[in-house]
Structure formats: C-alpha cells, structure tokens
Amino acid sequence: MSEKKSEKLWGGRYSHEIDSFVDEMNASIPFDWILYPYDIQGSIAHVKMLARQGIIKVDEADRIIQSLLEIKNEIDEDHTHFPMEDEDIHMHIEKRLIEKIGDVGKKLHTARSRNDQVALDTRLFVREKCLETGKLIVELQKSFLDKSEEYLDVIIPGYTHLQRAQPVLFSHYLLAYYEMLTRDFQRFVMTYRSADSMPLGSAALAGSTFPVDRDFVKNFLNFHWLSRNSLDAVSDRDFILDFLYSSAVTIMHLSRLAEELIIWSTAEFSLIQIDERYTTGSSIMPQKRNPDLAELVRGKTGRIYGNLLTLFTVLKGLPLAYNKDLQEDKEPLFDTVKQLSLSLRAMSKMIATIKVDKERAKEMLKGGFITATDLAEYLVKKGVPFRDAHRITGEIVAYAEKKGKELYELELEELKRFSSLIENDVFEAIMPETSVKQRKVTGGTSPDYVRELLKKAKQEVEWRAEFIKKHFQPY
Numbered sequence: 462m463s464e465k466k467s468e469k470l471w472g473g474r475y476s477h478e479i480d481s482f483v484d485e486m487n488a489s490i491p492f493d494w495i496l497y498p499y500d501i502q503g504s505i506a507h508v509k510m511l512a513r514q515g516i517i518k519v520d521e522a523d524r525i526i527q528s529l530l531e532i533k534n535e536i537d538e539d540h541t542h543f544p545m546e547d548e549d550i551h552m553h554i555e556k557r558l559i560e561k562i563g564d565v566g567k568k569l570h571t572a573r574s575r576n577d578q579v580a581l582d583t584r585l586f587v588r589e590k591c592l593e594t595g596k597l598i599v600e601l602q603k604s605f606l607d608k609s610e611e612y613l614d615v616i617i618p619g620y621t622h623l624q625r626a627q628p629v630l631f632s633h634y635l636l637a638y639y640e641m642l643t644r645d646f647q648r649f650v651m652t653y654r655s656a657d658s659m660p661l662g663s664a665a666l667a668g669s670t671f672p673v674d675r676d677f678v679k680n681f682l683n684f685h686w687l688s689r690n691s692l693d694a695v696s697d698r699d700f701i702l703d704f705l706y707s708s709a710v711t712i713m714h715l716s717r718l719a720e721e722l723i724i725w726s727t728a729e730f731s732l733i734q735i736d737e738r739y740t741t742g743s744s745i746m747p748q749k750r751n752p753d754l755a756e757l758v759r760g761k762t763g764r765i766y767g768n769l770l771t772l773f774t775v776l777k778g779l780p781l782a783y784n785k786d787l788q789e790d791k792e793p794l795f796d797t798v799k800q801l802s803l804s805l806r807a808m809s810k811m812i813a814t815i816k817v818d819k820e821r822a823k824e825m826l827k828g829g830f831i832t833a834t835d836l837a838e839y840l841v842k843k844g845v846p847f848r849d850a851h852r853i854t855g856e857i858v859a860y861a862e863k864k865g866k867e868l869y870e871l872e873l874e875e876l877k878r879f880s881s882l883i884e885n886d887v888f889e890a891i892m893p894e895t896s897v898k899q900r901k902v903t904g905g906t907s908p909d910y911v912r913e914l915l916k917k918a919k920q921e922v923e924w925r926a927e928f929i930k931k932h933f934q935p936y
C-alpha cells in the first residue's frame with residue numbers, strides 16, 4: 462500500500478499524513494481567522510520590501526499583492542468555512558495564494574517565519590483594538606458629560622460604607638466615573654505603545670539571512686519602534702498582558718457602576734430608572750423589569766480578569782523563544798476585546814437614557830442627618846475647635862434621634878442647649894444646597910466647580926476623539 466505524503470505546507474520531512482486528531486488540537490484557525498486583515502496587511506508590507514530589496518521581482522510582488530487583496534475580499538464575504546487542516550490563518554492565506562497564482566505565491570514566505578508573522582499580526586490587532594476601545598471609552602465619557610449637564614441641579618446623598626454620608630451633586634457622582642475612564646483611556650494609549658514595535662525580520666528566532674529592510678516595513682506599517690532582539694520579538698506577549706490588564710481595570714470600573722445602577726434602580730432606592738429598552742422581563746413574574754445588561758457587565762468582569770490570569774499562567778516559566786503555548790494567547794485576548802466592547806457600549810446606552818427621580822432624591826436627603834458635618838463646621842466657623850464641634854454635633858444627633866426628628870426639625874432653643882453659639886443662621890447652614898455650595902475646593906462638589914470641570918471635560922473628550930482619529934488607520 463502506498464503511503465500518502467503529508468500535504469501540509471511544512472510537510473517535506475514527513476513521510477506520513479499526520480493523525481487528524483492533531484489538527485483538532487493544534488489548529489487555531491477556528492479562532493485566529495479574525496487576524497486575516499492584519500495578516501494580509503503585514504504580508505503586503507513584507508512583499509513590497511522583498512521587491513525593493515531585489516529578493517523577489519517587482520512583478521511577482523505585484524501579483525502576490527493583487528492576489529492577497531482578492532483573498533481578503535473572499536474572507537470578508539465568507540468567513541464561515543476554513544479547513545481545519547490549514548492549521549491557522551497564516552497558513553490558510555498562504556495556501557490560498559499558492560492555489561491562486563502557483564509558484565510565485567510560494568515566494569511570499571521568504572525571509573519570514575510564522576513566529577515573527579504572528580507576532581506582527583497580534584501587534585497590529587492590539588494596536589487597532591486599543592484605538593477602538595479608546596473610542597468606546599470616549600463615547601461613554603460623553604454620555605456621562607451629557608447626563609451631568611442634564612441633572613446639574615440634582616443633589617443626592619453621597620455614601621461611605623453604603624451609609625448616607627454627605628450631600629453631593631448627582632453630576633459630581635457621574636464625573637467620578639468620567640475620571641476613572643480618563644485613566645482607562647490613558648492605559649489603552651500606553652498599551653498601544655507597548656504593542657508598537659515591529660518584529661518582522663526576526664524570522665523564526667535568530668533573525669533573517671536575507672538583506673531585508675526592516676525600517677521600510679516599520680514605516681510602512683506605521684510602527685514607532687523596531688524590535689531589537691529577535692528572540693524577544695517572537696516570544697514577547699507583554700503587550701497582550703497590557704491589553705488584558707487595561708481591560709481588567711476598565712471592566713472593574715464598569716462593574717462598580719453596574720452595581721450602582723442595579724441598586725439605585727431597586728424599589729428600595731428608587732433613585733434612578735434604567736430605560737426600558739435596556740432591561741428585560743421575567744418569564745414568570747409579570748411585574749418584573751430586570752437590569753440584565755448591568756448585571757452582565759458586572760458578571761463579565763469575571764472572565765475578563767480570568768483572561769489576564771490565563772495569559773500570565775501561559776507565559777510563566779516559558780523558555781525562549783517561540784513555543785506553541787503562545788497560541789493560547791489568542792482566545793483570552795479575543796474574548797476580552799469582545800466582552801469589553803459589549804460592556805462599554807451597554808454602559809453608554811444605559812447612561813445616556815437613565816432617568817433620575819428628582820423628588821426621590823430630595824426625599825432621600827431628608828433622612829440620615831446628612832448635613833451633620835455641616836453643623837459641626839458651622840460651629841468651627843463660630844470659633845469652636847473641631848474636635849469639640851464634632852462631639853457637640855454628635856450629641857445633637859443623638860438627641861434628635863431620640864426625639865425622632867431630623868436636625869432641621871429641631872427648634873433653635875433645643876439646639877442652643879448644646880451650644881450658645883448656635884444662631885438662626887444654622888438652618889441655612891445645614892441645608893443640602895448650602896452644604897454642596899460650600900465645597901468649592903478643587904475637586905469638591907460645589908456647583909461652581911462641577912460646572913467648571915464639566916466645561917474642561919467637554920474639551921478633553923474632543924481632544925481624545927482627535928487623538929484616535931489621528932492614529933486610526935483601518936485596514
């Protein structure tokens with residue numbers, strides 16, 4: 462019986478067909494096909510360079526490029542059928558190229574290895590996803606700014622330990638998330654930079670023997686740096702860790718926001734209403750409107766953290782240079798990209814459409830002695846040392862509690878029993894409106910400051926949107 466030789470592109474030294482089970486485990490094409498636009502872009506840069514350097518002929522390069530673009534169209538149109546035996550997207554594209562143009566296609570892989578090829582593709586991918594994520598972050602920030610403006614007049618209880626603490630502007634609260642997202646945006650800019658080094662020319666691990674022009678490829682693909690050590694270049698996945706970490710921090714922020722949306726929309730709080738379009742009903746309880754999207758954002762945090770830990774663990778103890786373990790970087794990365802994008806978009810939609818119950822906010826401010834700090838500070842401003850003022854106020858609160866009254870419901874006479882310095886102006890001082898107005902400090906919740914910050918923030922989001930546009934080069 463005649464032996465069937467391996468049909469793999471790498472099958473030369475094989476005398477047998479490999480076991481089909483190997484494809485089942487070895488193939489990454491079911492998930493890495495999404496790298497095809499980056500793979501083709503990288504190959505075009507490589508082939509142009511090969512022709513410029515006289516390593517292949519110009520007309521050969523032209524045919525290869527033409528055919529690569531056709532393959533891109535093919536995959537754009539149908540990416541549901543990839544043969545498992547093609548292993549990965551890199552081999553699939555090369556095989557298609559050879560099927561289409563024969564021997565000329567076989568020249569594409571000159572001076573290149575899949576090791577530096579995949580290192581390039583994932584860098585191009587991560588760079589682009591940093592910009593896309595940045596764009597989604599800016600959109601969410603815009604929703605926060607619009608809402609802050611819409612509800613600039615609303616005061617809510619601010620919490621510590623989830624106990625009513627001091628009054629804050631609802632807008633001040635929203636702008637706290639704006640700040641978190643600014644740092645998230647910056648983290649994705651840094652991640653972009655960590656992926657911004659061009660590895661091609663490293664070949665399998667030791668560098669190429671051909672007179673390649675690495676600078677040309679670097680400039681053609683708009684990279685900032687050229688990798689400086691071939692072993693490192695083909696095995697470095699730090700930039701993916703950076704992406705996964707930046708994503709983990711962002712989703713952590715979103716999960717906090719999700720939690721607040723969930724509790725604030727309960728009957729117990731009833732402070733906000735999530736728009737009906739972003740809630741779902743229950744199959745058994747007809748009255749229900751559940752905040753599923755917010756819950757899913759909170760829940761997806763688990764897998765996004767997990768993806769970071771997965772890659773950390775894959776990389777731990779890995780010897781130089783390329784090892785097949787590195788193929789395990791892709792599913793966590795692709796999953797995080799997808800889940801974070803969904804979560805950011807869900808949050809933008811929900812924030813843009815939430816409604817605040819202003820009456821309820823006023824109601825909430827009436828309980829919990831929320832301006833007790835203001836009363837203490839009132840005394841300090843009348844000359845009482847802060848520690849004493851704190852104690853006196855504590856006594857007043859205890860007294861009011863016993864009487865079943867709030868601070869503003871006490872008579873001046875009652876208050877005077879605790880300090881003769883208390884005058885009629887105290888009632889103004891302990892109003893929530895006065896409380897927030899007084900907090901004029903940079904970073905505080907006074908309407909003046911918040912309005913000023915809002916103006917700045919509106920400019921900032923425009924700069925960020927410009928920054929993304931400037932760097933964005935879709936393939």
Ligand code: ARG
Binds near residue numbers: 785
């Ligand atoms: N699919 C592989 C990966 O994702 C591409 C690189 C394969 N290199 C190799 N020497 N087998 O890592």
